[in-house]
Amino acid sequence: MTRAEKIDETAAAGYRPLLFSIAYGMTGSVGDAEDIVQDAMLGLVKARRSGTVVANVKAYLTTAVTRLGINHLGSARVRRETYVGAWLPEPLVTPAGEKGPAEHAELADSLSMAFLVLLEALSPVERAVFMLREVFGYGYPEVAGLVGRSEANCRQIFARARRQIQTGAEQNTGTPDRQAEAAALADRFFAAAAGGDIDGLMSMLAPDVVLIGDGGGKAQALATPPAGRLAVARLFAGLFRRFVRIGISLRPALVNGRPGAVFHDAADRIVAVMALDIADGRIRAARSVVNPDKLQHLGQVSDLGLRQKPDHMVRPAQPSTADETVP
Known part of the structure; x- marks a missing residue:
């Protein structure tokens, strides 16, 4: 492994919690999220070994995870439509006294089961745009680059997705307890x-x-x-x-x-x-x-x-x- 690859590997490891949160928010599956993150990491290694210059490791991995998530949802939609009974995401469990990705304040609402169920009403691209913009705070130029759409199109997609989410969340009007x-x-x-x-x-x-x-x-x-x-x-x-x-x-x-x-x-x-x-x-x-x-x-x-x-x-x-x- 070259020195540059070692640097990339160290930087990539630091982004793993973010990448997992994006992939899990996209898929609602712990196993699929882990696979997507691993595939993105392997893609970075292959790109480096083929001579590709990766100037921004975080942007490279985030783009890879987002697009892999969109592709995964496209293939998973048929399975979801034939799912027997109520669908809930695979649970993210944090034992008492420990910290997990869903315990952080900025992710607590976005990784809740109720929120992930609402996201099921969105198309794969809508889900990606909404998650990146609403949950992770990416600007529209960044979102456009991550999903491969124009900035104007991403604004339209986000507005449409937000209307759908707000409609589905109307019954949840209470204020979450501390x-x-x-x-x-x-x-x-x-x-x-x-x-x-x-x-x-x-x-x-x-x-x-x-x-x-x-x-x-x-x-x-x-x-x-x-x-x-x-x-x-x-x-x-x-x-x-x-x-x-x-x-x-x-x-x-x-x-x-x-x-x-x-x-x-x-x-x-x-x-x-x-x-x-x-x-x-x-x-x-x-x-x-x-x-x-x-x-x-x-x-x-x-x-x-x-x-x-x-x-x-x-x-x-x-x-x-x-x-x-x-x-």
Whole structure:
């Protein structure tokens, strides 16, 4: 390796968190984001070895990641259209006390599950332009160079994308709680669920709270998300009764920058990952990923929630049978 290559390699390593955040924001997949970043890094090495002068390593890698992300989304769109049930991104999990990319203030909202779901309504280029401009603060000339469009076209694309995002986000009008306050509320919520305290659960839920589960047709998940304080409180109480019976435990964690938990079975295998959206002192949504394909990057996955017939979803649970479905 030449001295110039060593310098590039050192500089590139420093940009890895930024590159991963862009790739993950584009794809909603941890594994795909890591692959895209790695491909961009390899592209830099090949360019250098072929004699290409790379004056700006950051710009080179950011452009490569952006365009690889656009290409990936184009090929992934058909798979998304045939996805079984609700789609959620692969969870970014940060154990309590540690720092991850979604914990930084400037990225906390942009990597949340709710935000990434909204981005699914955008085309690949719209998503890239919106992410680069709105989340990462690139100017229009830079965005134009990254996506290979004119500056005027990027302005139009951004305006159109922002209108779509604002329309989809109209129901999320609450003010997010500070991280410490939200984490304390999440702890109280999970404790109330473990104790079967329906009234306590309801006191922490917003009137229009909803529970969304992503099983991908491969794990148990609700076909129709339960909504409303009473339905969600009863469901959580039932779930935690079942957890006690079959030895499932939870570990608090930040999930995509939001308070949440990772659920483990008695053999310490991962069952599910849940994130809570908290605003104005109330839980507005709980989003749970149980699709085993989306949990593999976190460790060994349990088979407790796997469906025997993965071609259809579980029917909506009634209060009396709410403890039969993994979140």
